[in-house]
Structure formats: C-alpha cells, structure tokens
Amino acid sequence: MENQYAIEMLGITKIFPGIIANDDITLQLKKGEIHALLGENGAGKSTLMSVLFGLYQPEKGIIKKDGRQVKIQNPNDANDLGIGMVHQHFKLVECFSVLDNIILGVEPVKNGFLQKKEAKEKILALSEKYGLKVDPDALIEDITVGMQQRTEILKMLYRDNEILIFDEPTAVLTPQEIEELMQIMRNLSAEGKSILFISHKLNEIMAVADRCTVLRKGKYIGTVNVADTTMPELSRMMVGRDVEFAVKKEDRTPGDVILDVKGLTVASKLHKNNAVKDVSFNVRSGEIVCIAGIDGNGQTELVYGLTGLEPVKAGTVIMKGKDITHASIRERSVNGMSHIPEDRHKHGLVLDYSLEDNMILQRYFEPEFTSKAGTLKRANIRSYAEKLIDQYDVRSGQGAITKARSMSGGNQQKAIIARELDKAPDLLIAVQPTRGLDVGAIEYIHKQLVAQRDAGHAVLLVSLELEEVMTVPDRILVMYEGEIVGELDPKKTNAEELGLYMSGAKNDFRKEAAV
Amino acid sequence: MNKKESFLRKPAVQTLLSSLICIVLGLFAGFIVLLFIDARGAASAMVDIIRNFFRYPSAAVALKYFGNTIVKTAPLLMCSLSILFAYKVGLFNIGVAGQYAMGAGLALYAALGWQLPWYVCALLACVSAALLGAISGFLKSYCNVNEVISGIMLNWLSLYTTNMVLTKVKETTSPYTKNIVNVNHSALLPNIGLNKVFNNNQYVTIAIPLAILLSVLVWFILEKTKFGYELKATGYNKNAAKYCGMKEKSNTILTLIISGALAGLGAAMFYLTGYEQWQCTQSSVPGMGFNGIAAAFLGGLHPVGAIFSSLFIQHITEGGAYVDKTMYCSQISDLISSIIIYLCGFVLFMKLFINKRLNAHDEKKGGKS
Numbered sequence: 104m105e106n107q108y109a110i111e112m113l114g115i116t117k118i119f120p121g122i123i124a125n126d127d128i129t130l131q132l133k134k135g136e137i138h139a140l141l142g143e144n145g146a147g148k149s150t151l152m153s154v155l156f157g158l159y160q161p162e163k164g165i166i167k168k169d170g171r172q173v174k175i176q177n178p179n180d181a182n183d184l185g186i187g188m189v190h191q192h193f194k195l196v197e198c199f200s201v202l203d204n205i206i207l208g209v210e211p212v213k214n215g216f217l218q219k220k221e222a223k224e225k226i227l228a229l230s231e232k233y234g235l236k237v238d239p240d241a242l243i244e245d246i247t248v249g250m251q252q253r254t255e256i257l258k259m260l261y262r263d264n265e266i267l268i269f270d271e272p273t274a275v276l277t278p279q280e281i282e283e284l285m286q287i288m289r290n291l292s293a294e295g296k297s298i299l300f301i302s303h304k305l306n307e308i309m310a311v312a313d314r315c316t317v318l319r320k321g322k323y324i325g326t327v328n329v330a331d332t333t334m335p336e337l338s339r340m341m342v343g344r345d346v347e348f349a350v351k352k353e354d355r356t357p358g359d360v361i362l363d364v365k366g367l368t369v370a371s372k373l374h375k376n377n378a379v380k381d382v383s384f385n386v387r388s389g390e391i392v393c394i395a396g397i398d399g400n401g402q403t404e405l406v407y408g409l410t411g412l413e414p415v416k417a418g419t420v421i422m423k424g425k426d427i428t429h430a431s432i433r434e435r436s437v438n439g440m441s442h443i444p445e446d447r448h449k450h451g452l453v454l455d456y457s458l459e460d461n462m463i464l465q466r467y468f469e470p471e472f473t474s475k476a477g478t479l480k481r482a483n484i485r486s487y488a489e490k491l492i493d494q495y496d497v498r499s500g501q502g503a504i505t506k507a508r509s510m511s512g513g514n515q516q517k518a519i520i521a522r523e524l525d526k527a528p529d530l531l532i533a534v535q536p537t538r539g540l541d542v543g544a545i546e547y548i549h550k551q552l553v554a555q556r557d558a559g560h561a562v563l564l565v566s567l568e569l570e571e572v573m574t575v576p577d578r579i580l581v582m583y584e585g586e587i588v589g590e591l592d593p594k595k596t597n598a599e600e601l602g603l604y605m606s607g608a609k610n611d612f613r614k615e616a617a618v
Numbered sequence: 619m620n621k622k623e624s625f626l627r628k629p630a631v632q633t634l635l636s637s638l639i640c641i642v643l644g645l646f647a648g649f650i651v652l653l654f655i656d657a658r659g660a661a662s663a664m665v666d667i668i669r670n671f672f673r674y675p676s677a678a679v680a681l682k683y684f685g686n687t688i689v690k691t692a693p694l695l696m697c698s699l700s701i702l703f704a705y706k707v708g709l710f711n712i713g714v715a716g717q718y719a720m721g722a723g724l725a726l727y728a729a730l731g732w733q734l735p736w737y738v739c740a741l742l743a744c745v746s747a748a749l750l751g752a753i754s755g756f757l758k759s760y761c762n763v764n765e766v767i768s769g770i771m772l773n774w775l776s777l778y779t780t781n782m783v784l785t786k787v788k789e790t791t792s793p794y795t796k797n798i799v800n801v802n803h804s805a806l807l808p809n810i811g812l813n814k815v816f817n818n819n820q821y822v823t824i825a826i827p828l829a830i831l832l833s834v835l836v837w838f839i840l841e842k843t844k845f846g847y848e849l850k851a852t853g854y855n856k857n858a859a860k861y862c863g864m865k866e867k868s869n870t871i872l873t874l875i876i877s878g879a880l881a882g883l884g885a886a887m888f889y890l891t892g893y894e895q896w897q898c899t900q901s902s903v904p905g906m907g908f909n910g911i912a913a914a915f916l917g918g919l920h921p922v923g924a925i926f927s928s929l930f931i932q933h934i935t936e937g938g939a940y941v942d943k944t945m946y947c948s949q950i951s952d953l954i955s956s957i958i959i960y961l962c963g964f965v966l967f968m969k970l971f972i973n974k975r976l977n978a979h980d981e982k983k984g985g986k987s
C-alpha cells in the first residue's frame with residue numbers, strides 16, 4: 104500500500120539549556136490534511152516546527168518524507184523537500200516589494216539578468232488561483248499585516264512547497280482576515296497540499312482542521328480526529344484540567360472617576376488626518392471599560408496618547424484628578440498607571456536582558472532595587488523576580504536568568520503581565536493582553552483583570568477579540584475611524600449589534616446627526 | 619553533552635578561545651604576506667614582530683622598552699573603552715579617532731600655549747572630546763543622523779582644527795609641536811615612581827594605572843549600576859526604554875559624551891608624557907582610535923579584556939618596527955600589524971563558527987546513538 108503520510112516525525116527530542124522542549128514527540132501528517140498542533144505556551148510547538156524546517160537539530164528522533172528517512176540540516180534542505188514555513192514573527196524585508204520578497208533566493212535569471220516579468224506572472228496566477236490578494240509592487244512596510252501574511256504564503260507556493268507550516272498565523276489578524284485565511288487553507292488542502300497549523304484558538308481548529316495533535320510541557324499527549332472531539336475535551340487534553348470559558352464576575356457599583364479623557368486628538372504617523380479625533384470618555388474605579396473596534400481605527404494611537412508614548416495634539420487627560428496630558432511616561436507610571444503594551448517585542452521587553460532584568464523594568468530605580476549610591480541590589484532583584492515567576496507561573500528554561508529572547512511567545516507575555524499587575528496600579532491599560540496565549544493562560548488573565556477591578560482599580564482594556572469584548576468588560580466603547588461611535592452594555596448587546604458599530608454602520612454620536 | 623563540551627559552550631570560554639584563534643590566524647596571515655614579498659626573511663621578521671622588546675638580552679633594557687610599549691597601550695586602551703562603552707549602548711562611535719585628535723590638540727595647546735599644569739590640560743582634552751561626542755549624540759537623537767556618518771565628518775573636522783591650532787605652538791624648523799619637556803614641565807604627567815620600575819623610562823607615568831583603573835570603573839558602571847542598566851536597555855531596545863520612562867534621547871547623548879571623554883583623556887595620557895610630538899601637517903587622524911575598535915572586539919567587548927587586547931595589539935605594532943628594513947620596505951611594519959589587527963576584529967564571527975562546529979558535533983553523536 105502506498106504510504107499515506109507526507110511527513111512523519113518520530114520520537115523527536117530537542118533539549119535546550121535547562122529544559123526539554125520536545126520529549127520523544129511523534130507527529131504524523133497525512134497527505135492533503137490540515138493538521139492542527141495544540142499546546143500551552145511553551146509546550147514546544149514552535150520548537151517542533153523549527154526542527155522540521157531545519158532551524159534546530161534534534162538530539163534524538165528521525166524525520167520521514169513519503170516514508171523515506173531524510174536529513175534536514177537547514178532551511179534550504181527543507182525547501183528542497185518542499186517544506187515551507189510562515190513564522191510566528193514574519194521574516195520579510197521591509198523596504199522590498201512584495202514581488203522581490205517572494206522571489207528572494209530563487210530569482211529567475213536569464214543570461215545573468217533578472218526575469219521579473221515571468222515571476223510576476225507566476226505570482227499573479229498563484230494569487231488568483233488561491234484567492235491570495237496582494238499587490239506585487241507594493242512595499243512591505245506599506246501594507247497591512249494581513250497582506251504581509253499572504254506574501255509569506257505566496258513565498259511558499261512560489262517555491263512549489265507541498266508541506267506548509269503555519270505558526271500561529273491568526274494571532275495578528277482581524278476576524279475578517281482570519282475567515283479569509285481559513286478559506287485559503289481549505290483551498291490549499293483541496294489542492295493536495297498538507298498543512299500544519301498552530302493556533303491557540305480552539306474554534307479555529309474545530310473549524311478548519313482534520314486532525315489535532317496535542318503537546319503538554321514538551322510531551323506528546325495524543326492525536327484526535329477533530330470531528331470526534333469537542334472544545335472542552337481539547338482544552339482538557341492540553342491543560343490537564345477543565346477550563347472555564349465563561350468569565351465569572353459579580354456586579355459592582357463603580358466608584359470615583361480615575362481616568363477622565365476630554366477631546367483627545369492624536370496625530371497619525373501613517374497619514375495626514377488625525378488618528379484619534381476629539382475622543383472623550385472616562386473610566387471609574389472598580390470597572391473594566393473595553394475599547395472595541397477593528398484593528399487600525401485609532402486604538403493604538405489612543406493608547407500612545409494616554410500613556411505618553413506620543414504627544415497629543417489637543418484635549419486633556421486627567422488621572423485621579425491630576426492633569427497628566429503632558430506628564431512624562433515615568434510620572435504617569437509612578438502615579439499609578441500600568442501599561443500592557445500591544446507589541447511585546449517592540450515595547451514590552453528588552454529581549455537581550457534576562458527575565459529578572461525585565462521584571463524590574465518599571466521599578467529598577469526604586470530603593471528596593473537601587474542603593475543610594477546608584478548600584479543595583481542584585482539579591483533583591485533575584486528574589487523579587489523569583490516571586491513573580493512563581494506567582495504568575497512564567498515558564499522558562501533557566502528561571503530568573505533566562506534570556507527573554509529564548510522564552511516562548513506566551514511566556515514572554517506572562518512576564519509582562521506579572522510586571523505590570525504587581526505594581527497594583529490605580530489604572531491598568533491592557534492592550535490585547537491575551538494575544539498569543541493558550542486558553543488556560545487566557546482564563547487566568549481574565550481572572551486577574553476582574554481581580555483588579557474588584558480591588559477597586561480602574562481597567563481600560565483594548566481588544567480585537569469579540570469573545571473578550573463580550574465577556575470581560577462592564578462597559579464597551581466602540582471606536583471607528585478615530586472616533587467613539589457607541590457605548591454599549593455587554594449584558595444587553597450582542598455580536599451582531601457590536602459588528603454594526605465596528606464597521607461604521609451605526610453611530611450614536613455622529614456630529615452631523617445632532618444638527 | 620559531555621563535560622568538555624559544556625565547558626566549550628560557556629560564553630566567557632568561547633570569547634577567550636575566539637580571541638586566541640583570531641590572534642593565531644592574524645599572525646599566520648601576516649606571515650603569508652611576508653612570504654610573498656620576500657620568502658627569505660619571513661620567518662625572522664615574524665619572530666621580530668612577536669619578540670618586540672624581548673629581543674634585548676639585558677633584562678634592564680628590555681624592561682625599558684616594555685615601558686615604551688605600555689606607554690602607548692594606555693591611550694589605545696582608552697580608545698577601546700570609548701568604543702565598547704558606546705557599543706554596549708548600541709552606538710558605533712567611529713568618531714573616536716577625531717575625539718582623540720581633538721583631545722590631543724587641546725592637551726598640547728593648553729600645555730604649550732597656555733602653560734597650564736597637566737591636570738588642567740587633561741581636563742580640557744576630556745571636555746573638548748566630550749563636546750564632539752555630544753554633537754554626534756545630539757544629531758543622532760534629535761535629527762536622526764547616524765552617529766557613524768556624523769562621526770566620520772567630525773573626524774576630518776577635528777584633525778584640521780587640531781593641525782591649525784597646534785601650528786601656533788610648533789617648532790620653527792619642523793612640522794612638529796614643541797617638546798613639552800623644554801617648555802612646560804608642569805604639564806608632564808607625574809611619574810609617581812613608575813619610571814624607576816621601568817629602568818628610568820621617564821615616559822611611564824600615572825597614565826598607565828589610571829587607564830587600568832578606568833577599565834574597571836567602566837565595567838562597574840555598565841554591569842553594577844542603575845545607570846549602566848538604563849544605558850544598556852536603551853542600547854538593546856530604545857522603544858522599550860522609552861516605554862518604561864527612561865530618557866532614551868538624553869541617554870544616547872550622555873553615552874557619546876562619556877565615550878568622547880574617554881578618548882580625549884586617552885590622548886592626554888599619551889601626548890602629556892612627551893613621548894611623541896604632534897605633526898601639524900598630518901593628513902589623517904592618528905590610527906589609535908581605529909585600532910581601539912580592533913582592541914575592543916579582540917577583548918570580547920569586555921572592559922577588562924580590553925586591557926589585555928590593547929597590550930597585545932600595541933605589542934605587535936611596536937614589534938613591527940624591528941622588521942629588517944633592508945629586506946622589506948619601511949611600511950611593512952604597519953602593514954603586518956594592520957593585517958593582524960584586522961583579523962582580530964573577527965572575534966564575533968569566530969564565536970559563531972565555534973558554536974556551529976559544536977552543534978554539528980552534537981548531531982553526529984546523536985545520529986550514532
């Protein structure tokens with residue numbers, strides 16, 4: 104009988120200093136199937152895929168392609184075997200066009216000259232065939248994350264790859280883009296391509312995958328047919344216990360106004376118009392207010408304005424009765440503002456610092472960590488970091504001295520959250536705090552946000568996830584094109600109504616309407 | 619992984635090993651070049667270079683010449699500290715050469731023109747070089763001008779400014795500045811008895827212990843203080859530094875100020891010994907600054923490592939002077955030492971190479987078991 108597996112990874116073991124990232128793992132990918140890989144943050148998913156793509160060499164185990172054992176020493180070998188990968192963080196040259204990025208390394212040449220026209224035709228044909236809309240001549244730095252991802256996918260298809268690896272492709276996409284991506288994946292598998300798909304979102308796995316392999320703490324737990332399983336069962340396999348999907352919280356009456364924003368206007372870096380236009384709202388103690396909206400409607404700039412990362416053009420920001428419109432970032436922080444940033448690699452972490460040095464990033468100057476003479480108190484830093492690591496279950500290879508760069512994406516996020524929550528802030532600004540986290544960690548973070556609220560702090564949550572928007576906050580403010588277009592009560596609204604506001608079809612505050 | 623291998627994976631061991639490999643490779647490459655020019659003298663020329671002052675049979679004489687080597691090591695060390703300090707903050711201060719020239723200019727003019735005592739001369743050298751650094755820093759922070767570009771421009775600017783200024787205090791018959799010894803004794807750096815140790819080498823001064831002390835200080839600041847924590851955070855990720863309220867712009871400027879001051883002080887440490895006079899017609903900045911780059915990398919970007927790498931680089935540079943000039947042209951000493959220094963810059967590359975070999979080795983074993 105012909106071999107039914109496109110790829111078999113048998114007994115793979117990969118060891119990093121202090122941790123067994125993959126412990127005797129077996130993964131069998133059938134031809135033409137979509138195979139999901141599920142596991143907690145740090146379970147070893149990215150590591151396993153990197154082994155398949157030739158980025159890491161395993162200590163033990165073999166890889167078979169079409170039943171024959173192969174050696175994959177580096178990504179070129181992988182490419183020769185028809186294996187392509189879209190990484191968790193894209194690998195594109197920002198100042199190159201889409202076309203140049205796709206042909207990079209496999210440029211068609213005739214007599215020493217580039218044949219870009221041929222390449223372009225091939226790309227357009229592929230893009231047509233699979234519904235991957237791109238503009239071949241646009242520069243990467245000018246296009247949306249969604250189009251960047253389609254570029255990455257085209258890169259694999261252009262190389263005629265048969266085995267496609269997607270490492271958390273949906274974490275950075277909007278709901279609409281996710282829907283499109285799923286359709287693309289279905290088309291690809293119908294074409295006979297075999298797909299490995301990593302995601303933390305169980306509903307995506309249920310919707311698109313044929314089979315699912317679950318890892319936990321580096322170990323193989325099992326492989327199931329998606330049609331025969333349920334979301335609670337998957338999450339139980341992954342976390343080892345039942346996960347509560349519903350957010351539990353009791354009613355509370357909010358207290359004093361903590362954050363008062365009046366007429367805030369922030370310029371845009373992308374275009375001449377303002378990104379945030381005359382926005383006013385407040386957040387009181389003991390409540391969670393959520394800014395909802397489709398990505399790119401001014402949420403990022405609003406947060407930059409509130410936290411002081413960018414100057415504001417007009418309006419005032421008042422925190423606990425004090426005007427902080429023009430206060431420095433440090434002043435805001437020591438006066439009780441915490442900020443979980445949207446981009447953990449850009450703002451949240453110094454990746455080349457150890458975990459402990461990242462844990463004190465917001466408080467290193469306090470007497471607990473710095474002596475009067477200006478030297479760091481290393482012993483205190485260590486014990487403080489270890490306390491947080493323990494309390495927030497931040498997993499890493501070597502504990503406090505692990506380099507932040509070598510930690511898994513989800514654990515990096517947990518480290519930031521531990522640091523920001525431990526300040527016991529009067530105002531917590533959390534921007535997509537659960538991006539890239541597993542269901543267990545999401546449950547935990549949602550509990551923490553509610554605990555902040557119950558302790559009488561104010562929480563401003565910015566989220567793109569409908570699930571989160573509907574369950575966590577006490578009030579929802581919808582942003583569309585830089586303005587707040589509606590205030591909703593999560594108990595009384597539904598996803599449909601929310602969608603109408605988010606797409607700009609409904610607007611309670613339209614200025615012309617008042618005339 | 620066995621014991622030997624995990625030992626080889628230690629970062630400190632790797633740095634040391636790569637530095638040593640680079641040195642060997644550099645010497646080897648220098649030897650090849652000598653072979654090509656004239657095979658007969660290659661071996662003995664190489665020996666001359668490595669031997670440097672050890673060529674003198676009398677210990678006393680050798681000691682005196684060793685003194686000369688370390689007199690020039692002090693400024694080299696200061697330049698490499700300047701480079702590595704900025705490098706740790708993510709800045710490549712190529713302006714170090716110009717800052718060194720400016721420091722020399724001010725130190726000598728203060729000594730010869732204004733007849734000031736050594737500590738004031740040194741301070742002025744520091745301040746002037748720091749100012750140059752500040753210009754680069756300001757341009758970087760507020761106008762987004764890369765420090766490499768502004769550094770290169772300022773190198774020329776400071777060279778010709780120094781030439782111009784020092785022409786006022788040059789000897790009438792030569793292009794060199796007057797000898798401090800004849801003009802202003804108070805401007806000479808104090809010997810604090812070190813000259814006696816080196817067989818009455820009057821050029822061995824307080825500069826040498828001071829430079830070593832400063833290496834330790836730089837290490838301490840970078841590794842142990844809040845200030846160093848902030849600077850390195852800014853260097854690694856300036857967005858994160860901004861996010862947590864550090865003043866990333868002023869940190870950049872401050873770093874280049876300190877980096878400049880170190881280079882300027884290095885110049886003072888050399889020219890205020892009276893060992894060498896400034897040639898007012900020179901058309902390129904002294905190589906000291908650029909050699910500092912190699913010394914910084916060869917020393918594994920560690921302030922204490924820089925002490926040893928500076929000594930080595932200065933040792934072979936001095937040694938080059940002993941190569942037989944009847945067989946080779948007079949530029950040969952500079953050529954050979956620059957080849958060696960050039961290869962010394964490959965430390966980081968070497969480290970990468972070692973790791974690759976280790977991985978390949980691991981895998982072979984994995985395959986067998």
Ligand SMILES: Nc1ncnc2c1ncn2[C@@H]1O[C@H](COP(=O)(O)OP(=O)(O)OP(=O)(O)O)[C@@H](O)[C@H]1O
Pocket residue numbers: 119120122124142143144145146147148149150151498499500509510511512513514539
């Ligand atoms: N280059 C590395 N050096 C050392 N340790 C590493 C390295 N890469 C990963 N690890 C460790 O291996 C473990 C598995 O990491 P991996 O990135 O595979 O997790 P993951 O399942 O992809 O998690 P996430 O969902 O958070 O992305 C983690 O504990 C991580 O700290």
Ligand SMILES: [Mg+2]
Pocket residue numbers: 148149150191511512
């Ligand atoms: Mg991952």
